[in-house]
Amino acid sequence: MVAVLQVEGLQTWFGTKDAPVRAVDGVSFSVARGEILGLVGESGSGKSITGFSILGLVDPPGRVVGGRVLFQGQELVGAPPETLRRIRGKKIAMIFQDPMMTLNPVLSIETQMVEAVLAHDDTPRAEARARARDALGLVGIPSPEERLGAYPHQFSGGMRQRVAIAIALLHKPDLIIADEPTTALDVTIQSQILFEVRRLADAFGMALVWISHDLGVVASLADRVAVMYAGRIVESGGVDDILDRPAHPYTRGLLDALPATARRGERLRPIPGMAPAPTARPSGCAFRTRCFAAGPDCAAAEPEPTRAGERQWRCFHPLAEAAA
Amino acid sequence: MTPLIEGRGLTRRFTRGLDVAEKLARALGANIREEVVHAVEGVDIAIRQGEVFGLVGESGCGKSTLGRVLAGILPPTDGELLWRGRDVAGLSRADRLEMRLAVQMIFQDPMSSLNPRKRVIDLIGEAPRVHGLVRAGEVDDYVASLMQRVGLDPAYRRRYPHQFSGGQRQRIGIARALAVRPKLIVCDESVSALDVSIQAQVINLFMDLREELDLTYLFISHDLGVVKHISDRVGIMYLGRVVETAGADDFFAAPNHPYTVALLKELPSVKDRRRDFTPIRGEIPSPLDPPPGCAFHPRCPRAMPVCSADLPALKPVAAAHWSACHLNDMPALRPASETAA
Structure with a gap:
């Protein structure tokens, strides 16, 4: 299957050459025709900057310093402004939160x-x-x-x-990038919009990248899910795999923190601590300081993506339930 | 038992007066009226000592206004507010001050409720010092102990x-509310702007504080998932009125009002994959000009002729379960019978 959009090793940095802020640091994913990809992450994980980078909408001092963005086989990183202008709004459209x-x-x-x-x-x-x-x-x-x-x-x-x-x-685009489009809306209105989006995506065979922090919305809409943490995709795969059998401890942590997973009155299980600032990420795996599964090897090197069928993760200690 | 705080027929309207040109136009015979926003209309609410009352509803339903009226920040246009069974309007100055301190509010955005030019020690410590709860020399230790209690490092108190x-800012807001030793805390969307993992930390903090300090909460939120988790009783508002109220288990397991039923069905959950959406039509009407009868009837899938004529009263439909829907007056059409099927 030919991907409508293929992103490989995308890096978008802010700040100066001496002290770069690595907002997006090596993100790779692809979206096929008619597919809805949910891009999930908390504030500061780089999910919105990833969306902006695809369309070349990152303003200085931000800049795409590495990687490729292939749209229907055409390289968008470093493409002349005129080329991007012809694609934006015509072939790729963007919907913003506000x-x-x-x-x-x-x-x-x-x-x-x-x-x-x-x-x-x-x-x-x-x-x-x-x-x-x-x-x-x-x-x-x-x-x-x-x-x-x-x-x-x-x-x-x-x-x-x-x-x-x-x-x-x-212009009946081939790809829509939607950045938290229903976050500011009420539940009933959100539901109406999701209903229309699903209907239109099915009718036109559009590919959709749905950026959201809301796992409930992504679960009800997406075919595949990619989870971002500290500028990287830590895990991606089919929606059922990721939400029912997460491999990465961060995904597990996000799911466990939801009020819906605990019984009423029970204590919730938050992820300890908070996301590190992009200038002060720990060495090795950026999540290791908050991770229940971390070992000494997590500090030594960054985990490379491990592939298993349709899914992949970046973790030295993936959860056993993913393998089952 | 006397409720800690009780509202009877609480009403709050906001009126925009006419400007000079409009007054002139009216004097000349133009049909111009003052614009009145019916934010809260005839709400009866009682919160008991030690419980968490969850108040839900969509934007513009009046839940925040009701919270502010109960917190004593906005005076009601009409109706009675009772604190421990006594009418607040008739309280002496000293008693009213005591009630003001006993009810504290925590807002959604701490950046707009915390003075950016004050240090944390002053933000938290000023109120208890002014009200004579701690001596000036003890403020430092008092603030340090409060910060510790809400999970902040006291070393940061001069930041x-x-x-x-x-x-962390939301924790500062919580510490500031706790500083005057309140009995009731009104949380207005206090965890809505936080990321999932941080939200869970703050919700746990609320529950710990409730046990340690015997607090009562009015927890206002649009997020039904959070309300379901934290509340003992739940009330749902639509266009200024409470349309259903029940114990939390009952509310989520056997909702009665068609609006509650629809809202619960539309709640996105991680358990529902690629599901079909069956949204309720339309949008919440303008509180400037609420529809006659039941305000929900233009969107209600089960509306009848009577719904656009008469306002349904809030009536008991089960033990400690109240709902305002005309369907309950017709046993064959009880709204609950649909959900039970």
Whole structure:
């Protein structure tokens, strides 16, 4: 199966040459056509920067210092701005946590959507407008014809996120990168958006990278899951493997910390300590200082990826349940 | 037993007055009214000594406003607030001060509730010193012991809030609330902004403190998973009103109100893989102009004609289980019968 997106050894660093902050430090994954990949991690794990790096959206002082990003076989790292401009919004779209990052507050939805169509396609204005209207209908906005003339502040938070998704869908992209798109929304609205996203991904065969800290959302949506910690993917594989039989102690720790896994009134089992600052990561495995399975060998060297079938992990002491 | 705190018919409205131009326009005959936000409408709530009451609901349902009214930060527009059975409005100055100290609040974002230009020692130590709970010479030791209790290194007490991580800042907020020896703590989305592993640490801290200090909590959150874990009783709000309240086990095992049923079904869980979503339609209506009758009827899958006409009262449907739904008046249509099936 040909991957729509293949990321190999991606490194995105911030700060100076002498003291780099390794926000993303050797991330590799791939997404196939029609597949939903959940990219999971806590704040500061580098999951959003990974998403931004794919589209070349990292602002200085951040820079991609190594690795490759292959989109349908085409190298995006170091590609000329003109090439990236033709791909962004057309072949790869991005949805952000805050829809106001996508929407211009002083332009009507119609102006913004028509502009997005015309940026890539040489079509008559009336046709562009019809496409905008159809896209609004597609994401479940009632009476799209009238709503086209509205401004972003006239929409609720959930409706704004739908508009942002409609803009992402205008060119029927092959890949959508969604960065915490439902995190700020209420449960019922989140559910509506997830429902639409799943339906559209199935209908168009789009590949989707869904970046989230919420394991519940990822479980209900994704085909495969990649777990990030301290700038690296520590474990990846099919959603059932990762969530039912995690190999990495960090994934186990995340699952155990969820209130849903403990009985009411019982103490929760948090991961001790907190994630290290990117400038002060421990030697060897970055998770070893918080890990219940760590041994002396974890400090000596960084674990390389171990492959087992469809899944892989970076750990010297993988949990036995993964092998079963 | 007299509840620790009780609200009867608590109502809080926010009114935006007319500006000069609008007053002029109205004087000339334009149809302009003052805008009134019905944030909390006629809520009866009682929290008993030692329990954790979880208050859930979506954005804009009025749960934070209700929390602030109970904490004494916002005066109610209407209704009675009782502290240990006595009407707060009739308390003497000294008694009212005592109640103010006994009810403390912990907010979602510690960065907006902690003064960034004060050191931790002052943030935590100022209130108990001003209120004469500790002498000026003892503040240092007192703050150190509080920091230790909430899991912060007392050596950091001369630092500023920005020098701490999000989870540590929330601990500072907790220590500050504890400093005046409260009885009731109102937690308004206190763990919502924290990462899963840190959130679990702070929830454990809340539960430890409850046992050590015999605290009572009003735990306000949109996160049903967290509320399920921590609460003894749960109330759910929709557009300013409590629509269902029950013991936590009952609430999650046998929800009665169609809104509760729908919300629990939509809760993402790590156990459900690639599941189908069956979202409830529409969005929460504007509290500026709430729909007539039951506020949930425009979105309710089981709405009947009566729902848009009459406001359903909160009635008992089982032991210590109350729900406000017209379906309960029609035995054949009891909403619970659907969930039991």
